[in-house]
Amino acid sequence: MQVQFIDTLEALSQICKTFSDSNFLAVDTEFERQTTYYPKLALVQICDGKQLALIDPLALKDLTPLMNLLYQPAIIKVFHSARQDLEIFYFLQGSVPENIFDTQIAAALSGFGEQIGYANLVKQLLNIELDKSQTRTDWLKRPLTQKQLTYAADDVRHLAELYPIQKQQLEQQGRLQWLRDDFDFLSSSSTYAPAPQTMWCKIRGVNRLKKQQLAIIQKLTAWREQQAIERNRPRRRILSDEALIALSVNAPATQEELYQNYKLNRAFLNHHAADLMTLIQKGLQTPDQDCPVLPSYQKLSQDEEALADCLMAVLHMSARDNQISPACLCSRKELNALIQGRRDLAILSGWRKELAGNDLLLFLEGKKLLSYHSGRLRLVSPLNTLQNTENNRPEMEGLNGNQ
Numbered sequence: 001m002q003v004q005f006i007d008t009l010e011a012l013s014q015i016c017k018t019f020s021d022s023n024f025l026a027v028d029t030e031f032e033r034q035t036t037y038y039p040k041l042a043l044v045q046i047c048d049g050k051q052l053a054l055i056d057p058l059a060l061k062d063l064t065p066l067m068n069l070l071y072q073p074a075i076i077k078v079f080h081s082a083r084q085d086l087e088i089f090y091f092l093q094g095s096v097p098e099n100i101f102d103t104q105i106a107a108a109l110s111g112f113g114e115q116i117g118y119a120n121l122v123k124q125l126l127n128i129e130l131d132k133s134q135t136r137t138d139w140l141k142r143p144l145t146q147k148q149l150t151y152a153a154d155d156v157r158h159l160a161e162l163y164p165i166q167k168q169q170l171e172q173q174g175r176l177q178w179l180r181d182d183f184d185f186l187s188s189s190s191t192y193a194p195a196p197q198t199m200w201c202k203i204r205g206v207n208r209l210k211k212q213q214l215a216i217i218q219k220l221t222a223w224r225e226q227q228a229i230e231r232n233r234p235r236r237r238i239l240s241d242e243a244l245i246a247l248s249v250n251a252p253a254t255q256e257e258l259y260q261n262y263k264l265n266r267a268f269l270n271h272h273a274a275d276l277m278t279l280i281q282k283g284l285q286t287p288d289q290d291c292p293v294l295p296s297y298q299k300l301s302q303d304e305e306a307l308a309d310c311l312m313a314v315l316h317m318s319a320r321d322n323q324i325s326p327a328c329l330c331s332r333k334e335l336n337a338l339i340q341g342r343r344d345l346a347i348l349s350g351w352r353k354e355l356a357g358n359d360l361l362l363f364l365e366g367k368k369l370l371s372y373h374s375g376r377l378r379l380v381s382p383l384n385t386l387q388n389t390e391n392n393r394p395e396m397e398g399l400n401g402n403q
Contacts, residue, residue, distance in 0.1 A: 003052045003153045007059035015046075015053045016065040022048035024076035024101070025069075026159035029085045030139040030152060037228045037235065039088050042139035047156035049164075054152055058142065063092075073098040078163045080104050080118045082186050090192035100186045101179075103159065106166045108328040109175055109351065122158045125165055130154055178351030196225035199235075200292065205245050211291045216283030217248040218292045223279055239264075251280050304339050311335045313370060314363050317377050318356035329356045338364070 006012050019025060030043040044055040044066065057063060070077060070089065077097050079085050081104045086096045107116045112124065119130040134151035144152075170176040185191055200206060200214070200221040209217060221244060228235040243264060252258040255273045259266075269276075300308060312326075312335060319326040330347040337345060338360060348357045359379055362368040368379040 001047075001050070001052050001157065003054060003149070005054050005056065005149070007056040009060060009062055009065075012055060012060060012063075013065045015051075015055075016069040018051065019046060019048060019053075019069055020072065020075075022050075022075060024048065024078055024160075024163060026078045026156040026163060027070065027085065028079065028152070028155040028159065029088055031084075031088060032138070032140050033234075035234065035237075037232045038091050039084075040140060041088055041092070043144075043152055045152050045156040047153075047160040049160040052153055052157055054149060058140070067093060070097045071095075075099065076101050076163075078103065078159055080121070080159060080162075081115070083191070086186060087192045090189060095189050096187055096192065098187050100183045101163060101167075102183065102186060103162050103166055105179060105182050106170060109179060109324060110166065110169050110173070111323040111325070113325045114327040118155070118159075121162065125162055126158060128158060130158070175351065178354065181350040194225060194229060196222040196229075199225050201295070203241050203244055205241075207294060209245075209248055211288055212284050212286055213248045213251075214292045214294070215286035215290075216251060216280055217244055219279040219283050220244050220247060220276070223275065239268075247276070247280060248283070251284060252277070298340060300336055300339065304336075307339055308332065308335050310370060311338065311360055311363065313377060314359055314379065315356055317379065318359055322355050324355075330360075335360075 004011070004015060006015055026045075026047045026049075028045045029041060030045075031039040031041050033039040041057045044057060046053050046055065055066060067089075069075070071093070076099050078101045080102065082100055082102045086100070090096050103121065104116060104118075107121050108114050112121060116124075119132060122128050122130055131147075131151060131154070134148050137148055137151075139148070167176065170179070197218070200218040203217060203221060206214070206217060220239070224235055224239045224244070227233075227238045231238070243262065246262060250261070252261060255277055258264075258273055258277060259269055312332065315326050315330055315335070319329055329352050330345075334345050334347055338347065345357075346352055347360065359368065363370070363379065367381065369382055371378055371380045
């Protein structure tokens with residue numbers, strides 16, 4: 001298959017016109033994000049199984065033909081682990097392409113385990129070993145080497161081979177439509193929209209904070225996110241997570257304390273000390289009832305821990321029967337939440353509910369019981385268990401009598 005390197009608008013328009021008749025497009029991107037908030041797009045690779053193009057956005061001031069192509073809803077866009085790639089398009093266009101197929105998610109439903117890597121999937125399905133030497137390469141440097149170009153081309157060359165194989169497997173298993181909710185989530189703009197007011201929940205150590213401390217870190221984290229967006233810098237280069245925790249736990253009363261007691265860049269403080277102090281004071285003055293609340297979590301009792309073990313057994317049975325990894329269905333944390341009454345869980349929607357969620361609910365409601373027979377765990381109704389007990393009673397009594 002010939003690989004075309006596209007670095008002029010004329011060539012881009014021509015290749016996009018050719019691709020517009022394709023049923024699907026395998027797509028990948030190379031980007032850099034070490035020094036910026038927004039990813040810097042360095043390369044876009046596209047293949048439809050017949051032709052392959054490497055598109056250089058650094059040489060092209062106008063990517064309109066490419067965007068028009070990728071945003072055609074009739075064409076299936078195939079990615080592996082799509083979220084970071086789609087986030088780039090969200091930042092460029094304010095929305096993401098529709099009609100997505102993610103080979104990583106599809107692999108999980110076909111029994112390849114959770115979050116399988118691209119190279120591993122290519123090895124298992126195509127028996128091809130991929131060169132990984134360019135994984136950490138600088139994609140912004142020009143000219144690109146032949147090794148870089150080959151590596152980039154292989155990312156979509158084999159992706160275009162994986163898609164029809166996975167699609168056929170899922171159709172044969174009757175599971176292709178089960179992926180619709182997952183793929184719709186990937187195509188939703190809300191999945192990628194920045195949410196400054198909720199970023200505080202992701203700070204490590206935030207679970208140790210109380211009331212006004214939580215109010216402070218919420219305000220500081222939202223401010224940091226806005227600064228990162230406006231200045232296009234990584235959020236931790238604005239203010240580290242450790243600094244956010246320190247300012248929330250031991251809130252300075254004055255700017256002098258802020259300068260003296262915290263290891264913050266002096267030039268940074270010269271510009272932002274007043275802003276920080278205003279936010280800290282607002283946090284301290286927040287009434288208890290208006291302070292942010294951490295997601296509630298109660299430690300399970302011993303009986304509930306035992307119940308969680310039983311639910312995990314039910315989950316493993318469902319995974320065994322459907323030949324997929326239990327981790328693809330549900331985590332132990334989610335099972336704990338299920339026991340505590342949560343019902344807005346992934347295991348209770350879509351294909352996960354079909355495979356395991358319904359059985360978990362039936363077990364919790366006492367409508368199904370665990371049974372072990374002939375070396376195999378299974379779920380049975382209480383009535384069947386009672387009938388089996390009654391049928392076996394004479395034999396059991398006879399056995400007991402012989403002892």
